[in-house]
Amino acid sequence: MDRIRWQALIESQPELALIPAKLRAAADCLALEPGDTLFRLGEPLKGVFCVLDGEVLLIRTGRNGTQVVLQRARGGFFAEASVTTGRYHCDAVAAVPCRVLRFPSQDFRGALAADDAFRGKWIAHLAHEVLKLRAQCERLSIRSAAQRIVHYIESEGGSVTLTGSRKAWAAELGMTHEALYRTLRRLQVDGALEVDANRISIRQVQRRRPKAA
Amino acid sequence: MDRIRWQALIESQPELALIPAKLRAAADCLALEPGDTLFRLGEPLKGVFCVLDGEVLLIRTGRNGTQVVLQRARGGFFAEASVTTGRYHCDAVAAVPCRVLRFPSQDFRGALAADDAFRGKWIAHLAHEVLKLRAQCERLSIRSAAQRIVHYIESEGGSVTLTGSRKAWAAELGMTHEALYRTLRRLQVDGALEVDANRISIRQVQRRRPKAA
DNA sequence: CGTACTTTTGAATCGCATCAAATCTGGTGG
DNA sequence: CCACCAGATTTGATGCGATTCAAAAGTACG
Numbered sequence: 059m060d061r062i063r064w065q066a067l068i069e070s071q072p073e074l075a076l077i078p079a080k081l082r083a084a085a086d087c088l089a090l091e092p093g094d095t096l097f098r099l100g101e102p103l104k105g106v107f108c109v110l111d112g113e114v115l116l117i118r119t120g121r122n123g124t125q126v127v128l129q130r131a132r133g134g135f136f137a138e139a140s141v142t143t144g145r146y147h148c149d150a151v152a153a154v155p156c157r158v159l160r161f162p163s164q165d166f167r168g169a170l171a172a173d174d175a176f177r178g179k180w181i182a183h184l185a186h187e188v189l190k191l192r193a194q195c196e197r198l199s200i201r202s203a204a205q206r207i208v209h210y211i212e213s214e215g216g217s218v219t220l221t222g223s224r225k226a227w228a229a230e231l232g233m234t235h236e237a238l239y240r241t242l243r244r245l246q247v248d249g250a251l252e253v254d255a256n257r258i259s260i261r262q263v264q265r266r267r268p269k270a271a
Numbered sequence: 272m273d274r275i276r277w278q279a280l281i282e283s284q285p286e287l288a289l290i291p292a293k294l295r296a297a298a299d300c301l302a303l304e305p306g307d308t309l310f311r312l313g314e315p316l317k318g319v320f321c322v323l324d325g326e327v328l329l330i331r332t333g334r335n336g337t338q339v340v341l342q343r344a345r346g347g348f349f350a351e352a353s354v355t356t357g358r359y360h361c362d363a364v365a366a367v368p369c370r371v372l373r374f375p376s377q378d379f380r381g382a383l384a385a386d387d388a389f390r391g392k393w394i395a396h397l398a399h400e401v402l403k404l405r406a407q408c409e410r411l412s413i414r415s416a417a418q419r420i421v422h423y424i425e426s427e428g429g430s431v432t433l434t435g436s437r438k439a440w441a442a443e444l445g446m447t448h449e450a451l452y453r454t455l456r457r458l459q460v461d462g463a464l465e466v467d468a469n470r471i472s473i474r475q476v477q478r479r480r481p482k483a484a
Numbered sequence: 485c486g487t488a489c490t491t492t493t494g495a496a497t498c499g500c501a502t503c504a505a506a507t508c509t510g511g512t513g514g
Numbered sequence: 515c516c517a518c519c520a521g522a523t524t525t526g527a528t529g530c531g532a533t534t535c536a537a538a539a540g541t542a543c544g
Contacts, residue, residue: 118409126412128405139405142398147405170394177390181383184397185355191404192341192352192360196331198411199339199445201501203532223490232412237532239492414533416500436522450500452524 062087067159071108073134076179077161077169084165090114090152097137097146103163108135112156113222115229118148127229132221138187141166153222198232203241206231208250208260217259275300280372284321286347289392290374290382297378303327303365310350310359316376321348325369326435328442331361340442345434351400354379366435411445416454419444421463421473430472 064082068074077085087110090096096114097104107114109131116129116136128148129136140146141163169176193213200206210231211218220227228238242258245251252261277295281287290298300323303309309327310317320327322344329342329349341361342349353359354376382389406426413419423444424431433440441451455471458464465474 120413120418124413126409128408139398139401142395143402147402170391174387174390177387177394178383181390181394181397182355184394184401185352187401188352188397188404189356189360191401191408194408195341195404195411196339198408200333200337201531205333225490234533235491236493236534240532243492414499438522447501448523449502449525453500456524 062159067110071110071133073183074108074159076176076183078173078176080173081161081165081169081176085159085161088158088160090156090158092152092154094152094156096150096152096158098149099146101146103137103140103144103146105160105162106135106137106141106166107131107150107161108159109133110157110159112158113153113226114156114158115151115153115222115226116148117151125229127226130222130226130230135183138184141170153226203231203233203237204245204250206233207238207241207245211251211258211260217257220256220258275372280323284323284346286396287321287372289389289396291386291389293386294374294378294382294389298372298374301371301373303369303371305365305367307365307369309363309365309371311362312359314359316350316353316357316359318373318375319348319350319354319379320344320363320374321372322346323370323372325371326366326439327369327371328364328366328435328439329361330364338442340439343435343439343443348396351397354383366439416444416446416450417458417463419446420451420454420458424464424471424473430470433469433471 062082062085064074088096090112096107099118110133112132114131114136115127116131118126118128120126130153131150137146137150144163170180197206197209197213200209224238224242225235228235231238233241242251242253246253249261252259275295275298277287301309303325309320312331323346325345327344327349328340329344331339331341333339343366344363350359350363357376383393410419410422410426413422437451437455438448441448444451446454455464455466459466462474465472
């Protein structure tokens with residue numbers, strides 16, 4: 059497993075550049091099939107992960123069985139906060155075939171303790187994560203499905219390419235998949251969005267238009 | 272301004288214990304009246320803040336004028352992520368008379384760069400912040416107003432004491448104040464919540480009850 | 485070809501937002 | 515002390531939009 063080609067990986071996942079060499083050596087690569095569970099809420103830490111390919115869903119299940127998608131990890135780290143608390147706070151399930159890198163918690167904590175530069179970089183990474191989460195909170199506070207979709211696409215730079223299913227996207231947006239399909243269609247007809255297979259982009263600035271005329 | 276009684280402050284705001292002595296010396300204390308703006312989106316950094324008394328609202332305004340309350344800071348730090356990015360990402364407005372501690376960004380960054388122990392503690396703090404934000408995302412994904420309220424109170428340990436107005440609470444919960452008032456009342460009548468002036472606590476585990484019978 | 489899934493469309497329902505207005509509250513000034 | 519005002523709080527009526535339930539069509543895979 060040590061035969062990981064970091065050069066290529068860092069190009070696809072720039073965040074990996076944060077990881078110091080010593081910690082890289084401890085990493086191993088896992089392949090996941092759709093539905094595979096990487097970890098569950100409450101479990102002691104196996105490690106911190108980074109998505110190479112595919113999409114991992116971080117899910118919390120309410121006591122009434124309702125499932126909430128906290129995050130769709132489509133690249134980059136996840137379970138970062140757990141390395142501090144020592145337990146996972148949600149379930150991680152592969153949505154599609156995935157490859158993920160695992161950094162064992164011991165090694166990760168060791169690297170944080172030993173490597174000052176890494177600690178600084180990790181602070182920047184966590185701060186960035188906080189910003190992303192605030193953006194998601196802002197999005198979830200928007201009542202209109204259309205505006206929520208537009209807000210998401212804007213936060214991704216004006217266009218998105220879907221990796222997983224639209225259903226999973228709908229869950230992340232906090233709406234039902236039916237609502238997503240319908241609203242997407244309406245936005246497309248109205249000319250606000252351009253939908254081309256898996257690529258969806260904003261065509262114009264959303265003008266004040268309470269309803270489809 | 273150097274005559275700050277840290278012992279007493281740390282008792283009321285345990286997070287302040289993270290701050291090393293050198294950075295403490297650089298802090299100053301600000302008094303805010305309701306409506307006072309501490310900073311606005313896009314402004315260059317004035318510092319990182321910590322609420323001592325009162326309640327500061329972190330607000331983002333959409334292009335259509337919609338206001339979203341990202342956070343009600345009722346103690347503890349805020350604008351932590353901005354120290355890394357160098358700009359504020361929302362507006363900060365006092366909801367009630369407040370006292371806040373300000374740590375100038377220069378000094379804060381200096382402390383992070385110089386003090387390894389502080390860096391480690393700050394990582395833990397940011398990780399905790401990430402968890403809180405994920406909890407809020409989970410809450411905002413809940414569709415039912417009643418469940419959202421209960422989720423909030425549970426995350427606060429089963430009971431909350433309102434500091435600011437209920438209106439502000441409603442905004443943080445992502446619902447209108449009318450919905451909050453009504454739902455609160457209904458939960459009280461149903462016996463799920465105990466409301467005593469500013470103290471609201473959960474009376475029993477929420478049983479499966481789709482509607483008020 | 486059949487199974488399991490996503491995607492899509494349809495129809496009915498309901499909860500929350502919205503608009504409106506009355507009441508209550510604390511604070512100010514005459 | 516009272517009149518007054520600007521807020522928050524509370525209640526009411528209405529409508530829209532998203533959920534929900536249902537089902538058809540499309541797609542991937544063995």
